[in-house]
Amino acid sequence: MASNIKVENNPAFSRIPPWVKAKLRPIAIEKIQQVYDWVETECIPAERIYKAQLQADRWKTPAIIHELRKKAKAQGLFNLFLPNHFEESPGLTNLEYSCCAEIMGRVYWAAQTMNCHAPETGNIELLAKYCTPEQKKRWLYPLMNGDMSSAYSMTEPDVASSDATNIGIKMKIIDKEVIIDGRKLYGNCQYNDEMQLFILMGCSDPNNPNSWNRHTMLVVPTGTPGLRQVRNLTIMGYDWAPEGHGEYIYEKVRVPIENIILGPGRAFEIAQGRLGPGRIHHCMRLIGQAERAFELALVRCVEPRKKPRGKLIGEFDSNIERIADMRMTIDGMRLIVLNAADTMDLQGNKAGRYAIAQSKIMVPNALLKVIDEAMQMYGEQGLTQHTPLPELWTYARFVRVADGPDSAHRHQVGRDQMKTAAGFRKRAEEYTRRYQELCKKWGLEPEEFWGIV
Template identity: 45%
Template sequence: MDFEFSDRVRELQEKVSRFMDDHVYPNEHRFHEEVAKGDRWQPTAVVEELKEKAKAQGLWNLFLPESRRGAGLKNHEYATLCEIMGRVHWAPEVFNCSAPDTGNMEVLERYGTDEHKKEWLEPLLAGKIRSAFAMTEPAVASSDATNIESEIRKDGDSYVINGRKWWTSGIGDPRCKILIFMGKSDAKNPNKYQQQSMILVPRDAPGVNVLRMLPVFGYDDAPHGHGEVTFENVRVPASNMLLGEGRGFEIAQGRLGPGRIHHCMRLIGQAERALEKMCKRAKSRVAFGKPVADQTVTLERIADARILIDQARFLTLHAAWKMDTVGNKAARKEIAMIKVAAPVMACQVIDWAMQVHGAAGVSEDFGLAAAYAQARTLRFADGPDEVHRNQIGRLELDRWN
């Protein structure tokens, strides 16, 4: 792989970095203040203001091809921008590059009809609405998606949907107008990977009920949030089916491959930020007569953090490059590898940073506790570590048949 980027990509890297320096980092405190005041589930004024600034600078929909007013970047090129944006957990939304909207927009771009694109993709591209993805279920081990029990039943010119989902990210945002729902449309199909379908469900459809918002280590991630949702006899037009019945897994693989790259690179950005905070804190604090930075254990942890971050970055860029050159399927081992490596790395680096900060590390004064919660969550999201390790092991064994 050639790690040299084009002039255009380097220019985008510089522009996004400068935007973060000029507009995002100085407004971190304001963002948290706005969320803490009044209704936590309303969009923040600061993000809406910065979205307009990002649009004006051409830093918008960077993940999409040029044909949809995106930047037309390859996976390994966009990945570097993900890292920069990921240094602040709410920053990707400023550039209209936040999950689950990016994945949902990619699904609509690849598999949606012209009507789907007009009704849902266009306002998502414009940042006027948001979306959610309903896949995980509380009643079954959703790490094996064939376990999904929710039902999508054909009834004339409609589909009727019944099921219970949770960790439906984005459902708490009042701007959420559309969900992509995965359920079984043919539970008796002998091919278990052709039992599932994905279908578009408007947020305001009768029968869609949010039972509760689920906190992660005490963080509810307002105004975004992750909800437990029931679907009770929800009726949608048959035309809302994506790609066709039984093709849910096919869509999922197209959606999750790039999403895993994005998640991992954003985590690397979080880990870089944690290492920066760790170094600054270690140099500014004195313990037992000398700066914490001079303590051998601290130096070792800083060195190990640098090694772990760079390892994860190179692994992730290699996986993204392989997706670009040979496709998602051929890169499935590399994608699985980084999905294990990046969250584990981020949890360790952030943990070391918290330790250097002492009791302050578990407060919200430095943002490390929230960063740790997010990193730890990504050892489940998009498939748990165990599933990816099993896949890596099987693929490695296949080499020796």
């Protein structure tokens, strides 16, 4: 059935490129409009309310979030991220959801009100993809319903975790139990009592000759004896309450073998499946954040109280050029991410590997600069809690590291590209051979061409 919503001259769709608009199905048009209305009317005006409520208790989810989550669920705005090839999906493709994710990014907690925030998105997708029906009942459906939240726990302080074959936390599988010992960094805080389970990656078969089969993924409920949170980790000085990022110690933590996902030694199969879409979601939300920063810069450009040398901030040529650069950067980055989402839809996450890496590497770097310029144009207030700019900037900075540092992705892209070098070399030799033939024909002495003889 066609949608009654007009897409042209509609602010909810104004930043969506024509080739994407042409692909949106009626269900997506409806959802994008709903998400837009939701963020504009329910989230942006409530930013200060959220902060004020959080001040009262740093590790309790603010009452306004509970209220908004109830309303969003009733409006069919929950779990939009889960792509339509899952039976539990509300029905959007990766490309269609990306348009929603950008709008959610305009307020950094808006995705939470729609159960579309990290790490829930990755965890829900993982559980939907790899769990048995029994496991789904215990963990997937309560998470999708918003009855609890979860953490993803891979990173460790004692190894280079960007290469996950190094992950060393010990998992001993004995009879009907797994016994876990070691340390972990990150994964949301269990100070917040809504956080009820960790999806933990550990090493269960260290002597396996195949390093990709040594690791296992399983669920550890919070409050399991022997599991202790040492502290909350601040990220660039922020505590990121009420979710936070924990530092954890596991001492003889026992969980039943039924908590293993997919099977012992199969963690890498799962990890590969988990990360593609999550990276794209981070990037799309970041584009929404950069749009917000851009708009704040424009607001400042015409602020009548701010007139250095008698001119509005936006009357200086240097700032007009800055605004142009910011606009073009955001629009360019959006194309990159939407292309990655479309590639995943058309060819699968594995085939989309390059496009996903391209987003993960380019988008946070480029948008950091955009948000930084917005702060600069805003002046002193841009660095304070009077604007969301410091949080937007910090988020962009941490996306450079979270879900794998950009250097590691660049290394992978570069290595793949190097594999094409021999083919180009062969082609260059062909050009040279043909050139030598032409020289002979036209009576010329061949010169060295491209350093090839």
